[in-house]
Structure formats: C-alpha cells, structure tokens
Amino acid sequence: MSISLSVKTAIEESGNSRENLMSVLQIIRSDLGTLSPAILTEVADQMGLSRADVYGTATFYSFLETTPVGKYSIRICRSISCDMKNKNAVREALENHLFIKKGETTKDGMFTLTETNCLGHCHEGPVMLVNDEIHTELTPDSAVKIIEEIRIREGVDE
Amino acid sequence: MKKMKLYIDNNEVEVMEGTTILEAAQGLNITIPTLCHHEDLCIAGNCRVCVVEVEGSEMLSAACATPVSTGMRIKTNSLKVRDSRRTIIDMLLSEHAGECVTCQRSGNCELQTLAVLYGSPDNHLMDISIKTEPDRSSSSIIKDDSKCIKCQRCVRTCQEIQKIGALTMSGKGEHAKVSTFFELPLNTVVCTNCGQCVIRCPTGALVERTYIDEVWDVIGNSDVHTVVQTAPAVRVGLGEALGHDAGGRFTGQMVSALRKLGFDAVFDTNFTADLTIIEEGSELLNRLTNVIKGSGEALLPMFTSCSPGWIKFIEHQFPHLLGHLSTCKSPQQMFGALAKTRWSEKAQIEPEKISSISIMPCTAKKFEAARPEMNDSGYRDVDYVLTTRELAKMIKQAGIDFDKLDESECDSLLGKHSGAAVIFGATGGVMEAAIRTVYELVTGRPVPFENLNITAVRGMEGIREATLRIEGTVEKYNFLEGVELKVAVAHGLKNANAIMELVSQGSAPWHFVEVMACPGGCLSGGGQPIPTSPEIREARARAIYEEDESLPIRKSHENPEITRIYEEFLTDGPCGHKSHHLLHTHYTPRR
Ligand code: SF4
Ligand code: SF4
Ligand code: SF4
Numbered sequence: 001m002s003i004s005l006s007v008k009t010a011i012e013e014s015g016n017s018r019e020n021l022m023s024v025l026q027i028i029r030s031d032l033g034t035l036s037p038a039i040l041t042e043v044a045d046q047m048g049l050s051r052a053d054v055y056g057t058a059t060f061y062s063f064l065e066t067t068p069v070g071k072y073s074i075r076i077c078r079s080i081s082c083d084m085k086n087k088n089a090v091r092e093a094l095e096n097h098l099f100i101k102k103g104e105t106t107k108d109g110m111f112t113l114t115e116t117n118c119l120g121h122c123h124e125g126p127v128m129l130v131n132d133e134i135h136t137e138l139t140p141d142s143a144v145k146i147i148e149e150i151r152i153r154e155g156v157d158e
Numbered sequence: 159m160k161k162m163k164l165y166i167d168n169n170e171v172e173v174m175e176g177t178t179i180l181e182a183a184q185g186l187n188i189t190i191p192t193l194c195h196h197e198d199l200c201i202a203g204n205c206r207v208c209v210v211e212v213e214g215s216e217m218l219s220a221a222c223a224t225p226v227s228t229g230m231r232i233k234t235n236s237l238k239v240r241d242s243r244r245t246i247i248d249m250l251l252s253e254h255a256g257e258c259v260t261c262q263r264s265g266n267c268e269l270q271t272l273a274v275l276y277g278s279p280d281n282h283l284m285d286i287s288i289k290t291e292p293d294r295s296s297s298s299i300i301k302d303d304s305k306c307i308k309c310q311r312c313v314r315t316c317q318e319i320q321k322i323g324a325l326t327m328s329g330k331g332e333h334a335k336v337s338t339f340f341e342l343p344l345n346t347v348v349c350t351n352c353g354q355c356v357i358r359c360p361t362g363a364l365v366e367r368t369y370i371d372e373v374w375d376v377i378g379n380s381d382v383h384t385v386v387q388t389a390p391a392v393r394v395g396l397g398e399a400l401g402h403d404a405g406g407r408f409t410g411q412m413v414s415a416l417r418k419l420g421f422d423a424v425f426d427t428n429f430t431a432d433l434t435i436i437e438e439g440s441e442l443l444n445r446l447t448n449v450i451k452g453s454g455e456a457l458l459p460m461f462t463s464c465s466p467g468w469i470k471f472i473e474h475q476f477p478h479l480l481g482h483l484s485t486c487k488s489p490q491q492m493f494g495a496l497a498k499t500r501w502s503e504k505a506q507i508e509p510e511k512i513s514s515i516s517i518m519p520c521t522a523k524k525f526e527a528a529r530p531e532m533n534d535s536g537y538r539d540v541d542y543v544l545t546t547r548e549l550a551k552m553i554k555q556a557g558i559d560f561d562k563l564d565e566s567e568c569d570s571l572l573g574k575h576s577g578a579a580v581i582f583g584a585t586g587g588v589m590e591a592a593i594r595t596v597y598e599l600v601t602g603r604p605v606p607f608e609n610l611n612i613t614a615v616r617g618m619e620g621i622r623e624a625t626l627r628i629e630g631t632v633e634k635y636n637f638l639e640g641v642e643l644k645v646a647v648a649h650g651l652k653n654a655n656a657i658m659e660l661v662s663q664g665s666a667p668w669h670f671v672e673v674m675a676c677p678g679g680c681l682s683g684g685g686q687p688i689p690t691s692p693e694i695r696e697a698r699a700r701a702i703y704e705e706d707e708s709l710p711i712r713k714s715h716e717n718p719e720i721t722r723i724y725e726e727f728l729t730d731g732p733c734g735h736k737s738h739h740l741l742h743t744h745y746t747p748r749r
Contacts, residue, residue, distance in 0.1 A: 037340050050323020050348070051339040059328040059337075066340070 006031045007042045016047055021057050025064050035066045062116050069112040070105045072150060075129045078115035079122070087126035091115070093140030097147060110154065111147065164230040179210055179221040179232055190234050191243065191272050193250075193360050194309035195222040197691050198677070199318060205309050206246050207272065210234045218242055240276070247277045254361075255287035255304035261362040266688055268360035269307060286332075295343035297528045298351035298367055298521040298684075306336055306363035312355035319677060321652035322471070324349040336363070348474045350651065352467035352675045353521030353684015366521045366685060369542045370552055376513040376541070377420040383507045384515060385497045386421040387572075388412060389490065390428055391519035391583030391680035392546045394701040398687040398694075399550030400560045405697030407705050410565020415553050416517075417566065423501065426568045427516065428575030430489040430496065431582040431591070433723065434464065435714035437741055438486045438588075439596045440732035442670055443635070450637055457481045459646070459661065459668040462588050464488045466526035467675030467684075469745055471651050476658045477747030485742040489582065490516050490523055491532050494539030495740040496572060500727050504571055509535060515542045517549045519583070519683035522675065531743045545685025574719040577610075577706030584702045585649035585679035586615035586622065589672040593626065593645070594713045600628055600635040610712050616703070618678065618695065620653040621646060623668070644668045650677040 001009075010027035014020040024043060029035060035058050044051040058064045062075070076082070076091050091102060094113055098106050105112040121127045124136035128143060135146055160175040166183050173182045178201075183190050194205040203223035210221045213231035218239065221232075233239060251273055258264045292302035313325045313336060324347050328337035338347045356364045376382045397406035416424045441460065448456035463469060463484040472480055487495070493516070498509040516523065520543075526532065527540035544552070553560055567573070578594050581587030590612045597605045605612065605626075614624040626643045628635075646668045648654050654673045660666040676683045678695035681702060711717055728737045 040339070050317070050326070052326035052337065052347070053317070053323050055339045056326030056328045056337065060330050 001031060003032065003039055003042050004046075007039070007046050011046055018047070018049060018053075021047065021049070021054065022061070022064075025054075025058055025061075029064050034068050035064055040066070062114070068105065070110050071154075072111050072130055074111055074113045074147070075116040075119070076113070077117075077119045077121070077125065077127050077129075079118040081118075081122035082125035082127060085125040087138075089140050090126050090128065090138050090143045093144055094147065097144045110151075162226050162228045162230075164226050164228065164232065166232045167234055173226055175225075177226050179212075179219065179224050179226055179230075180208060182226050183210075183221065183232075183234060188234055190221045191276065192222055193268060193272065193307065194311060196311050196314075196358055198358065199311060199314040202310055202314065205250075205307065207243060209239060209242050209246070211236050211239050243276050244278055247272055248281045248283050250307050251277060251281055252283040252285055253287050254307065255289040256362065261305070262365040262368065263362035267362060270361075293344050294367065295345040296349065296351060296367065296525065297345070298524040299344060299349070299353060299356060300365050300367050301336070301344055302363050302365075303335055304363075305361050307361055308334055308336065309360060310336070311358045311360065312336060312364055315355045315358045316349075319354055319650050319652055320350070320352060320675070321655045322348055322350060325355065350467040350470045350474075350675060351522035351525040351684075352651070354676060356521060356684050357682070357686065357688050357690050366545050366547070367524060368548055369524070369544060370548050370555075373515055373542050373544060373552070376515070381511060382513050383423070383505070383511050384421045384513050385423045385425060385501060386416055386515045386517065387425050387427040387430075387490070387493045387497075388416070388517040388549075389519055389523075389583065389680060390431065390580045390587075390702065390705075391683060391686065391698070392517050392549065394583065394681060394698045394705070395519055395546045395686040396550060399547055400553065403697075404694040405701050407701045408560075409705065410567070411560060411563040412549075413568055414563040414566045415549075415558055415560060418558050418563075419552055419556055421515070423505070423569050425493070425497075425501075425572040426575050426579075427489045427493055427518075428579035428582070429572045429717070429719060430492040431464075431579035432576055432714035432717045432720050433492055433741070434486055434489050434582075434588075435578060435591050435595050436720060436724075436732050437492075437737055438462065438484050439592050439599065439714075441484055441486065442592070442596060443599070444733060446638065446641075446669065450641070459666055459671045460484050462670075462672045464582065464588055465673060465675045465680075466520070466522040468651070468654060468673045470522070470525070470748070471654060471675065472658070473745055473748040475655070476662060479658060479661055480745055480747065482661065483745065485738075485744060487532070487741055487743050488523075488526065489579075490518060490543075491526065491539055491743075492741045493572065494527070494532065495535045496723075498535035498537050498539065499740060500723065501572060509537050512537075513541045514539065515544065516540050517544050517546065519546050519680045519686045520676075521545065521684035523685070531745070534740050534743070547685060547687060550687070571719065574717055575709075575711075576714050576717045577709040577712040578714045579717075580705045580709065581702055583680045584616070584699045585674050585677075586617070586647045586672065587679065587702070588674075589615045589624075589645055589647050589670070591714055592670070592672075593643075595715045596643075597626065597628070598713065598715065600632065600638055601630050602632045603630065604713075609707070611703075611707075615645065615647050615672075616699075618692070618699075620650060621648045621656065623647075643670070645670045645672070647672045649674045649679055651675050 010024045014023040040054045044054045127136045163172045193207045194202045203220045208221040209218035211233040316325045393409040397408045445456035497514040502509045524543040527543045532539045578591035623646045631639045681698040682695045
C-alpha cells in the first residue's frame with residue numbers, strides 16, 4: 001500500500017483528531033513497518049498537526065519505532081525485577097551471539113536488540129519479547145536457543 | 159464566580175474561584191519560585207519548583223497548577239517546602255551540563271538565580287549530565303540541549319503562541335528531550351527564527367547566535383567603514399537590559415553609545431521605515447488601481463513584508479499565498495542596500511570597504527540578512543545583525559556609563575525619521591503609518607483622526623480590523639471615491655494563521671493586512687531583553703507611541719530626507735525601476 005493511502009485508511013479507521021494520533025500510528029506501524037520521516041510527514045499533513053508533534057508522540061512509545069529495525073525485534077525487559085534476575089547476562093549472551101550491541105540491528109536485517117520498560121511478567125523474569133511473542137524465565141542459553149530456532153525457521157545459514 | 163478566603167503563610171487573602179495558589183500568593187506579594195511557569199503560556203506543572211504545603215495534605219502541591227479552595231492553609235516556606243525545593247533544584251542541576259562562566263544567559267538565567275538562592279551549597283547528587291554538541295545550524299538561534307531543563311516553555315511557545323510546532327518533547331524518562339522533527343537541524347525545519355522560544359527559555363538552552371566579536375573586529379579595522387542602523391523597538395527595550403524598568407525611551411543615549419562604540423556612521427532603520435511606507439503605500443495603490451479599474455491582475459489583500467519570521471512562515475505554511483506579500487524588502491534590508499549604494503556614493507567610500515551592521519529587536523533578522531535574496535547592492539546588504547541584548551552587552555563591555563550619556567542625533571542622509579516610522583515597532587504601527595500616508599496621498603488631506611492617532615489598529619487584541627471610507631479624493635485617485643478601505647492587523651503567528659486560513663478560502667474581506675510574527679510586534683521580538691510579559695509589552699508600546707507624539711514630523715512622506723532620496727537617487731520614483739532593483743524582492747516556497 002502506498003504511504004498516503006495507508007495513512008488515509010488509518011485515519012478513517014481511527015478518527016482525525018489529535019487524540020487519535022497514537023492509534024493511527026499503531027495501525028501504520030503494523031502496515032508499513034518503521035515510522036520513517038516520509039510516513040510521519042504524511043501523517044502530520046493529513047491530520048493537520050506539526051511534524052515535530054507527530055514525531056514526539058511516536059518517540060514516546062518504544063513500540064512505535066522511528067529508526068529502521070530488523071524483521072525480528074528482540075526487547076529485553078529492563079525493569080527492576082528482571083534486572084535483579086540477571087537480565088544483563090541474557091542481554092550479553094544475545095549481544096555476543098548476534099554480534100551487535102543493544103540498540104543495533106544485525107547486518108542481515110533480521111534482528112534488532114533493545115531494552116524496554118516493564119513487560120508485565122515480573123514474576124517470571126527475566127523476560128523478552130520477540131515481535132509479539134513473550135518468552136519468560138530466560139537464561140542466557142535459553143535466550144540464544146530461541147533466536148537460533150528463528151534462524152532455522154527463516155532458513156538462514158550460520 | 160465565588161470568592162474564596164484562604165491563608166497563605168498566615169496571611170488572609172480573598173480571591174476568585176479558579177485562582178491558583180501561585181496567583182493568590184502574588185496578590186500578597188509572596189514570591190514562590192517557578193521555572194516551567196510563564197504568564198503567556200498554559201500551565202505545565204512539570205518542574206515542581208513551586209511546591210507548597212497545604213495543611214491536611216501529605217503531598218506537596220504545585221502552586222502554579224493548584225486552584226485555591228475555601229479555608230485552605232498554605233505554607234510557602236516551611237522546612238518541608240524548603241527541603242523539597244532544594245532537592246528539586248539539586249536534581250535539575252545534576253542533569254545540567256552548564257558552565258555559567260561561558261554561558262550567554264549568565265546573570266539573567268532563572269535556573270542560575272534559583273540555584274544560588276535555594277540550591278544546596280554542596281550538591282551531593284551524582285552528576286548525570288550529558289554534554290552534547292549544540293545545534294548551531296541556524297543563523298539566528300543556538301539550541302544547546304545540555305543546558306535544557308525540559309520545562310517545555312519553548313515547546314508551548316512554538317505551539318500555543320506561534321502555532322508552528324517546530325519543537326516537541328521526544329522520548330521519555332531520562333531520554334526525554336526537546337527535539338525537532340527527527341532531530342533535524344533547526345535551519346532545515348519549519349522554525350521561523352522568531353526567537354519567541356528564546357525569550358521564554360529560562361536557561362541558556364536557547365540563545366541567539368551572537369556576532370559581537372565579528373562586529374568588534376570590523377569596528378577595530380581602520381580599513382573598514384562601519385555603518386550602523388537601529389530598529390525602532392530597540393530604543394524602547396535597551397534600557398531594560400541596562401538596568402531600567404520597562405517603558406523607558408533611550409533614543410538619544412543609544413545614538414551616543416553607538417558613536418562611543420566606534421561606529422563610523424550612525425543611522426536609523428526608521429529612515430527606511432519611512433521609505434517602506436512610500437514604497438509599500440505606492441504598491442498598495444497600484445494593486446488597488448489594478449483591481450478596481452480592472453486593468454490588470456493584482457492580489458488582495460496585500461500583506462506587509464517587514465517581519466522575517468512572518469515571511470518564512472508563509473514560505474512554509476502558505477506558499478500559494480506568497481503573491482499577496484508586498485514586494486518591499488523590510489526596512490532593515492532596504493537600509494542595507496542603500497548603505498552600500500547611496501551612502502557609499504555620498505561618502506565616497508567603496509562599498510566593499512563598508513560593513514553594514516544592524517541592531518534589531520529580532521532574531522529572525524539575522525536569518526533575513528543572510529538570505530540569498532539580499533545582495534542587491536552587489537554586496538551582502540547587511541553584514542551583521544545584533545540583537546538589543548547584544549548591543550547592551552557591547553555597551554557594558556566598552557565600559558560606557560550609559561545613564562550619564564548625553565543625547566545626540568543620528569547622522570543625516572539615512573538618519574532622519576518621522577513618528578510614523580517609530581511606531582513600526584508596535585503591532586499595528588506599520589498599518590497606522592501606511593494609512594497616514596496613503597489617505598493623504600489619495601485625498602490631499604490628513605487622516606481624519608485626532609492627533610493622527612489611529613487607535614482602531616492599536617492595542618494588544620490578537621486580530622484587529624478597521625474600515626476607512628475614502629472621500630474627497632484628488633483627481634488622480636477619484637476611482638477610489640467612496641471606497642471603504644478595509645484593513646486587518648495580526649500579531650503572533652497563531653493569529654496570522656487564522657488570517658491566512660480566511661485568505662486561503664477566499665473569504666478575507668480586507669485590502670491590506672499587517673502581520674508581525676511576535677506578540678506585541680517587534681517591541682517583544684526574540685532579540686529584546688528577557689523577560690517578556692503582557693505588562694512589559696504594554697509598557698514598551700506606550701513608550702513607542704510617546705516617542706511618535708514627541709517628534710515634529712509624524713508622517714513618512716513629510717520626512718525631508720525621503721523627499722531628497724527620490725530627488726537625488728531613486729529618481730524614477732516609488733516602485734520605479736531603481737527601487738525595484740534595490741528595495742523590492744520575491745520569496746520562494748519551502749517545505
Ligand atoms: S543555563 Fe543558567 S545555570 Fe546553566 S550554565 Fe547557563 S547561566 Fe549557568
Ligand atoms: S524560533 Fe519561533 S518558530 Fe522557531 S522554534 Fe522558536 S518559537 Fe518556534
Ligand atoms: S530549551 Fe529552554 S524553554 Fe525549552 S525546555 Fe529546555 S530549558 Fe525549557
């Protein structure tokens with residue numbers, strides 16, 4: 001779908017006032033992927049908002065990415081419970097395995113690794129979200145294994 | 159509305175329902191410190207510096223955001239309040255990568271004042287400040303996030319007063335920051351350079367880009383002939399930056415100070431304000447002639463073109479209406495073009511040896527001077543633009559005792575001016591000046607208002623309209639007999655936006671519209687002394703109109719130096735070939 005059509009449809013679905021902005025952005029994020037400058041400009045123009053305002057709103061929500069992300073977004077919970085259950089070890093294991101640092105995307109564009117605020121599974125920490133799927137009670141090894149399985153599914157060679 | 163009685167620090171006070179604790183305290187002359195609060199802006203309540211204790215409540219309340227209730231007992235200076243205030247300020251400082259000794263706002267910084275007054279003498283909090291490279295891309299404004307306390311006054315200013323929305327808060331928590339769209343450099347976004355955010359920023363996070371050193375360099379270079387002009391609003395603002403209350407007029411002392419600073423020729427932007435009236439008035443009459451006589455195409459309403467923030471606003475937001483803009487350059491730029499042509503000829507100094515400097519109440523003028531359209535003299539028409547604040551700083555640097563200066567007058571040729579030029583500094587002033595001249599040109603009689611004061615276009619109402627019936631025309635203009643000249647005045651870009659929507663829809667009834675980008679007009683431009691408030695703007699406006707009334711000549715067309723320039727230099731008359739080349743221009747759309 002073209003950017004302008006996708007934006008138009010999202011606005012028709014959600015409404016065209018400022019309080020609908022977040023829901024418009026959510027729809028477009030799932031339709032078009034990362035919210036690029038071109039997309040947010042179109043949203044601003046069609047909704048009669050300032051571009052900066054739309055950008056500010058998008059950046060408030062970590063799930064509305066404004067910078068390019070991989071096909072799989074790995075988000076490790078950084079809140080205090082997961083932190084106390086050693087989420088740093090999980091993160092480091094993934095960093096080493098994927099050859100990227102937190103905030104980066106693998107060269108093949110497959111994985112992006114980030115930390116996020118509480119995912120609501122404090123009793124089963126440490127947890128991570130891979131796209132929409134939650135993985136709980138992780139260890140460094142189990143986290144790496146989950147990523148490995150995805151690689152195999154995607155048919156990517158090591 | 160109900161009246162409510164309450165007690166602040168054991169003082170009884172009665173206020174209207176809906177009053178905030180802060181306002182009630184102000185009524186008792188009790189100062190509660192604030193940072194994110196600003197009289198011109200909506201309540202944000204995000205800095206918490208104004209917390210007070212309300213009896214019966216565990217939590218402290220933000221005085222700026224809490225409405226009073228009957229019987230409330232408030233403590234503004236209890237131990238608990240003092241402790242919290244200190245913690246809040248200490249926390250702000252722990253994130254603040256500032257160096258007061260090199261900061262442009264030092265001495266006039268609200269954060270610094272509060273830190274000195276209320277902060278701990280020995281801030282024990284961990285330093286978590288992050289020093290980032292300031293955005294220096296704009297010719298007008300520097301944005302230094304390291305010094306930002308995230309009060310969002312700038313965001314609110316740009317959105318509420320200007321309706322531009324160039325700035326936003328991006329991210330959240332410790333990552334929150336004041337951002338442009340995708341962190342683009344300021345000079346590539348919709349920012350108009352108006353500087354309204356600068357005069358409302360409590361810290362040094364937003365400041366004007368300064369050119370003081372460059373100006374000292376040319377003053378000190380004996381091969382360079384420096385020519386200076388000062389805008390009308392500077393003379394009613396300068397005093398504030400030098401320790402006086404708002405509302406003082408310092409024209410004569412300012413001229414003396416400029417000579418003492420070493421400028422070779424001291425002139426007045428007011429001269430070219432008068433010239434603007436002749437050129438713009440003629441353009442208006444030409445457009446009216448074309449429309450009424452049906453002899454050609456002309457876009458009405460015509461918009462004034464003196465305010466560079468307003469021009470950049472149209473370029474971005476209403477590019478299809480650029481044809482409505484008067485083609486006249488602003489007085490600053492007309493002056494620049496004449497400094498390197500007319501003055502160069504008269505003074506027999508080659509234009510390449512002339513440095514043309516202007517003192518402006520405005521940050522957008524710095525951008526305007528750097529525009530590619532502004533080189534019609536064959537050189538850059540205005541080399542450096544300083545704000546009123548920068549001039550005050552130079553006066554202090556030079557050790558000049560401003561208050562002891564005698565008054566003196568500008569040099570002649572580009573220095574004489576009328577009262578009509580002075581009022582260019584206030585919203586409605588360009589309109590009033592234009593009407594004084596156009597009406598007289600068309601009817602041969604002065605405007606039918608007591609003492610030439612066209613009060614209908616004065617004041618601080620966001621948009622003002624007036625209608626003037628033209629009667630008893632001279633022969634040349636008898637096609638205007640009985641025409642009702644309809645005009646409008648808007649200040650602040652939010653109001654300009656409302657006007658433009660109407661023009662865009664084709665439902666604007668006016669012939670002539672004046673817009674100034676800043677609320678109050680130039681007198682509260684982004685280059686004027688900080689702070690600004692409704693009272694300060696009123697006081698400066700009063701000073702402007704007093705100055706007008708104090709002058710022997712009150713109409714632009716009666717300025718003898720104006721008559722002379724058309725006799726000797728612009729010999730093909732107003733809007734003639736030569737003035738078109740030097741004094742007029744066109745602008746182009748931007749995204
Ligand atoms: S912003 Fe204020 S406190 Fe910070 S360095 Fe500048 S003067 Fe000092
Ligand atoms: S200078 Fe004016 S337009 Fe630019 S960010 Fe500041 S308030 Fe907005
Ligand atoms: S730039 Fe200034 S006005 Fe804007 S949020 Fe920061 S400190 Fe406040």
